[in-house]
Amino acid sequence: MSRLGAWFRGSAPKPAATPSPAASQTDLRAREVAAMEDAMAGASMIMNDDIDGAEERLRKGDSSFHHLGIGVCVFMKSILGFEKAIMVEASNRLYDCENAAWNEMKKAQKEAGSATGTEDRIYPPGSEYALVIADAQLMSAVVGVLHESLTEGIKGFYKLRKAYITLDGIMQAETAYLKKKGLHSNSSKEQITSSSNSISAGRGGANDDTDDTDLEFVDADEAHPGAQTTMNYEGHLGEKSNHLEKKLGQLSLDTDATPRPSSEKGDTPVSLSQNLNPGPDSDIFNNPIDAFVHSGVYMCFGCLLLIISMVPPTFSRLLSIVGFRGDRERGVHMLWQSSRFDNINGAVAGLMLLAYYNGLLSLADILPSEEDVKKGAVVGYPKDRCSELLTQMRKRYPDGGLWRFEQARVLGNSRDLHGALKILKSNTNSKMRQVSALNNFEMALDSMYVHHYSDMRENFLRCIELNDWSHALYYYIAGCAELENYRNAFHAEKKDESQIELHKKKADELFKKAPTVAGKKRFLARPLPFEQFVARKIQKWEERSKELGIDLVDAVGVSPVEEMIYLWNGPKKMQTPELEMSEKALSWGRLTAPEEARHKIKGEIDEQAVRDVCRAAVARSLGQFDEARELLDSVLAMDKLAFKGTTKDDYALPAANYEMAVLAWAEVQKPGLRRMASKADEEDWLREKTEECQSWLDKVAKWEAFVLDARIGMRVQTAMDTLRWYKRERGWATA
Known part of the structure; x- marks a missing residue:
C-alpha cells in the first residue's frame, strides 16, 4: 500500500x-x-x-x-x-x-x-x-x-x-x-x-x-x-x-x-x-x-x-x-x-x-x-453525566443489550448488586452472543460478590459456552464456588454427608480440570496472567495435599473466592452485609483440613499475607481504617524472600503496599480522618499525606515482575493520574 x-x-x-x-x-x-x-x-x-x-x-x-x-x-x-x-x-x-x-x-x-x-x-x-x-x-x-x-x-x-x-x-x-x-x-x-x-x-x-x-x-x-x-x-x-x-x-x-x-x-x-x-x-x-x-x-x-x-x-x-x-x-x-x-x-x-x-x-x-x-x-x-449519557444512548438504541449491561454496571458501582443482578438476569437473551457473554460474566462476578455460590458456579460454567477467553479461569472460579459450598456443608450444625461429598467431589473435578485447559489462550505469545495464577494455585494445593497426606480440596487455605473478590475489587461494590460475610469467609475456622495440617497451612507466610490483604480491604470498606492498617503492617513486616518460589503468591506484598496508599488517600479525602494539631496545619498535613500516598504507589510501580502485576498495575496507574491532578489543583505540581 x-x-x-x-x-x-x-x-x-x-x-x-x-x-x-x-x-x-x-x-x-x-x-x-x-x-x-x-x-x-x-x-x-x-x-x-x-x-x-x-x-x-x-x-x-x-x-x-x-x-x-x-x-x-x-x-x-x-x-x-x-x-x-x-x-x-x-x-x-x-x-x-x-x-x-x-x-x-x-x-x-x-x-x-x-x-x-x-x-x-x-x-x-x-x-x-x-x-x-x-x-x-x-x-x-x-x-x-x-x-x-x-x-x-x-x-x-x-x-x-x-x-x-x-x-x-x-x-x-x-x-x-x-x-x-x-x-x-x-x-x-x-x-x-x-x-x-x-x-x-x-x-x-x-x-x-x-x-x-x-x-x-x-x-x-x-x-x-x-x-x-x-x-x-x-x-x-x-x-x-x-x-x-x-x-x-x-x-x-x-x-x-x-x-x-x-x-x-x-x-x-x-x-x-x-x-x-x-x-x-x-x-x-x-x-x-x-x-x-x-x-x-x-x-x-x-x-x-x-x-x-x-x-x-x-x-x-x-x-x-x-x-x-x-x-x-x-x-x-x-x-x-x-x-x-x-x-x-x-x-x-x-x-x-x-x-x-x-x-x-x-x-x-x-x-x-x-x-x-x-x-x-x-x-x-x-x-450524573454518565447517567445522562446512558439515558441518551438507550433512547437512540432501545433494543441494545450493551446499554442494559452498562446500566447494570452503574447499579453495581452504586453498591446495588441485587438491582444489578435483576437487570443482568433480564438481559440474557441478546441476539448478539458476544453481548450475552459480557452480560453473563458480569452476572457471575456479581453473584460472587453477594456470596450466592451456586449461581456463581453456574454462571462461570456458562461463560465456557459463550466465549473462549479463559476456560481455565472459569473452571477455577467455578471450583472456588463449589469449595465454599463444601465448606458450608462441612461446618453446618446439621451435617448432611451426601451434600458434603457431593460438593467436595465437584470442587475437586473443577479444580483438576482448570490446569488441563490453561495456556491455550495467550497474549503477545505469553500466557494470560490469570491462567498462570490458576496453574500456580493448583500446583501449590497439589503439592500441599501430597505433603500433608490430605485431599486436594482440604489442602486449600485462604478462601479463593475472597481472593478473587479482592482481585476484582469487589469490596468497593459491596454493602455491609456482604462485607461481613467476607469477614466470616476469611476466618481460619473455615478450613476443612485436620488440625495438624491446618496448623501448617496457617503457618505459610504467603498464605498469611493473602488473608491479611483481603481482610484489610474488607476492613477499609467497612470504615475500619486502623484495623486495616494494622493488618497491612503485619504483611509489610514479612521477609520479601519468603514470597519467592514457583508456587508462592507473590502479588500479596506489592498489593499490601498499594493498600497502604489507598489508606493514605482516604485520609486526604475524608476530613473526619485528618489528625492535625490545628486547622492552620491542614495544608502541610494534606501535602504530607499526599506524598505518603505517592511513595507507596512509587514502590509498587517499581516492583519487580510478579504474576498479577498488570491487575495491580492498572489500579496504580489510575492512582498516579489522580495524584497528578490533585497536586496540580493544589498548586504543588513541580512540572
Whole structure:
C-alpha cells in the first residue's frame, strides 16, 4: 500500500486539466454522502443488538464506508468473544477496507485537484477516506495485540503508529481551519498545537507512491490576511529516508492537538463544548462528511490516548520503547466531544466512556471525590453525566443489550448488586452472543460478590459456552464456588454427608480440570496472567495435599473466592452485609483440613499475607481504617524472600503496599480522618499525606515482575493520574 503520509503533503504543480462540470462534482458529493449515511445507519444497528442485520445491510453496499462497517461488525465479534478464528477474519476484512479506502481517497484527491473554483474546506480532500483507513488500522492494531502471536502484536503496534500519524494530520487541518475562523482561546495553555512537536521530521524518499514510511506533521501557520488556505495540508518534507526506526522511538501520544481547560489561577476555563469544540448543531459541522470526520477523529484519538494512559507501569515501559504515551484527561475530553454526535462514531465513543467509567474505574480506589468531579475533575467518575449519557444512548438504541449491561454496571458501582443482578438476569437473551457473554460474566462476578455460590458456579460454567477467553479461569472460579459450598456443608450444625461429598467431589473435578485447559489462550505469545495464577494455585494445593497426606480440596487455605473478590475489587461494590460475610469467609475456622495440617497451612507466610490483604480491604470498606492498617503492617513486616518460589503468591506484598496508599488517600479525602494539631496545619498535613500516598504507589510501580502485576498495575496507574491532578489543583505540581 502506498504511503499514507503522501496524502498530507503539498503536491507538485500538475499540468492543467479539463475542469469537471460543477454539476458532476455535486452529484459525486451527493452519492458519497448517501453511501456514508447508509453505511453509518447499517453500522449503528450493532449498537441496537443486531450485528447480523447490520452485516447483511452493509454487504449490499460497495463503498469503503460499507467495508468499514463490515469490518466493525467482525471486529466487535472478535474483541467481545476473544475467538481466534474471528480475529483472523477481522484482520482480513480490515485489510480489504484499508485498500478500498486508499483507492477512494486517491480518487477524491484527483477529482478535487481538477475541480474549478475554491471551496472553504475544513479538511483536505479525501479526509473521510483517510479516517476510514485510520479506523481500520486502529482496529487491526487491537486485533493484532490481542492475537496470540508476538509477530502479530508487533505489526499491531506499527499499524497503531500509522493510524496515529493519519489522525494527527487530519486534526491539524481542523486546527488550522478553526484558527482561521477565530475559534481558539487566548490562553496560552489552551492554544491548539500539534502533537508533531514530539515527532521528528519524517524523511521522504524518492519513491513517494510506494514507500511505506510516513511524513512529519508540523503546526499549521496562523491565517494571514490575503492568504488562501490550500486544499491539501502542506507539511514540511525532510531530505532523507534512513531514520525511520529512530522516528518510531520518538513518537508520542501525549498530544496537545486537542485543548484542555486550564486549571491555573487567573485563567478562564473554556468548556470543550464551547468555541474550541463546536457541537453537532453548530454551523461548523453542518456538512455530514465534516461531522463524520470530526466525530470519528475525536473518537479514535480519544480511544488511543485513553487506552495507552491506562496500561500498567510494567507494560507502559514496553510502550515507551516506541515512544507511546497517553493522556487520560485529553482522551476523555475527546470522547465526550465525539459522543455528542448522533452517529456510529458518537455511539462508539459513548460505549468507550461507559466501559471506562463502569469497568476500569471500578477497579480503582484512588480517585477524586464526587465533589471534586462536580467541580470538573476529569480523572474521576462523573456519575450524573454518565447517567445522562446512558439515558441518551438507550433512547437512540432501545433494543441494545450493551446499554442494559452498562446500566447494570452503574447499579453495581452504586453498591446495588441485587438491582444489578435483576437487570443482568433480564438481559440474557441478546441476539448478539458476544453481548450475552459480557452480560453473563458480569452476572457471575456479581453473584460472587453477594456470596450466592451456586449461581456463581453456574454462571462461570456458562461463560465456557459463550466465549473462549479463559476456560481455565472459569473452571477455577467455578471450583472456588463449589469449595465454599463444601465448606458450608462441612461446618453446618446439621451435617448432611451426601451434600458434603457431593460438593467436595465437584470442587475437586473443577479444580483438576482448570490446569488441563490453561495456556491455550495467550497474549503477545505469553500466557494470560490469570491462567498462570490458576496453574500456580493448583500446583501449590497439589503439592500441599501430597505433603500433608490430605485431599486436594482440604489442602486449600485462604478462601479463593475472597481472593478473587479482592482481585476484582469487589469490596468497593459491596454493602455491609456482604462485607461481613467476607469477614466470616476469611476466618481460619473455615478450613476443612485436620488440625495438624491446618496448623501448617496457617503457618505459610504467603498464605498469611493473602488473608491479611483481603481482610484489610474488607476492613477499609467497612470504615475500619486502623484495623486495616494494622493488618497491612503485619504483611509489610514479612521477609520479601519468603514470597519467592514457583508456587508462592507473590502479588500479596506489592498489593499490601498499594493498600497502604489507598489508606493514605482516604485520609486526604475524608476530613473526619485528618489528625492535625490545628486547622492552620491542614495544608502541610494534606501535602504530607499526599506524598505518603505517592511513595507507596512509587514502590509498587517499581516492583519487580510478579504474576498479577498488570491487575495491580492498572489500579496504580489510575492512582498516579489522580495524584497528578490533585497536586496540580493544589498548586504543588513541580512540572
